[in-house]
Amino acid sequence: MTSPPMASLRYSVVVPVYNEGANVGAFCRKARAVLPEGYELLICYDFDEDDTLPALAALAEDEKPPVVRLVRNTLGPGVRYAIEAGIRAAVAPVIVVMMADLSDDFPRVAEMVARAERGADVVCASRYMPGGRQIGGPWLKKNLSRLAGLTLHWFTGLATRDPTNSFKAYRRDFLRRTVIESQTGFCLGLELTVKAHFGGGRVEEVPACWYDRACGQSRFRLAQWLPHYLHWYFWAFRRRWLTW
Template sequence: MKPRVTVVIPVYNEGDAILPHMERLLRDVTLPAEILIVHDTPDDTTVPYAEKLAMADSRVRPVLNTYGRGPANAIRFGIDAALAPVAVVTMADGCDDPRQIDTLAMLVERGVVVAAASRYMPSGQQVGGPRLKRLLSRWAGRSLYQMTRVGTQDATNSFKAYSTDFVRQVGIESRVGFEIGLELTAKACRARLPVAEIPTIWLDRQLGESHFDMGRFLPSYLRWYRFAYGKRLTLEQLGARAKRAEAAEMPARPVAIENNS
């Protein structure tokens, strides 16, 4: 049976800390699904546990990210590998509520291109986490919502569902951190396509350590925050922009120089 939703989970040396979250996720996702556990290297400490989960549940598929290291590349790889028309990105740390994956996916099935789990709308909440990060995220989400009328008050949250057709049309330019959620929300905003949200309660991780580096990732967030404020762009224009960015990353081919002396 073809899955209705692909759940993309980027991991980095989670070890056995991934197991409690995966147990809840496998119990709570009721739609036909594939769950991609995306790791950067074969020796990642998550891999043995992911393989055991895959043996016990056919929905689970550990996959090796070949796009380059880091969460942005892992998420890009996972969405590109998705077999379903909807991809939900969620973290491996247990901060997100897996009971909401079905609801987010069904919002995309109803026609929105991005469905966000929102900490900052009424009935949403963020419990724990660094105070400065929390304040900046809330300010960015609410100001974007008020100024651009994008359909979510939490554009920076990674816990979102996407139309895979939309993502493949507009492309993903992020390469550094977790800013893909903001990038794709900003692109939906510029394309004037529907975005929706549901309230979520985000709980700071209980096991392991966060891999979020604010100093490193903040410039990328600011780039996409600014991008959301702009004139309407077509899907073709957004896709062409992503292709230009990808082409600029490619190393120049060596040019043979003939020696005529």
């Protein structure tokens, strides 16, 4: 894997993977074709037998982004820690978190990075604002996420309608000074967004599409993770009431 020419990097793309051998090739080709130049791709995996690793190694140089780094997550089990391992390893001033299953809207990355460079602490890819869309996926998960996002926006003033989408751009200085308390799943995205908003930071959103995965296995655990999402949902309402 290539090592990063630090000074020239505009942004780091952090991608957690769990047996994404069927998707990583298409992800790399799409990244190469669509993402603006000046980034490093950090593939964040948990165990050496992960089938993403041989699939990535089998790609030709011209199928991958110019700077790809493997990050072995040793912080703790699961995707939450894999994402933090990537954030810690990232060297660019803006960090974009994307999923390997091609669910995220690659053409939106340019605008998200530009907004973070202009000072937004968190830029959310929003499925629930005009111009955004969600294509496929389980009915319950999608409607709970939409309901949570819209009610937080209407009643707490959160500057995005979609804080639960993990596809986000962050300023690295914001991440450096913010402790992640979530211990499981993907709710660190919601946590970081409400912490930025109520901590006086800048949250912005751009419309984006989300596509359900076509290959590989989903590891989303709605019942198991719902209480953790609800913790940050009610945390935001408590903070809003306290400021009244």
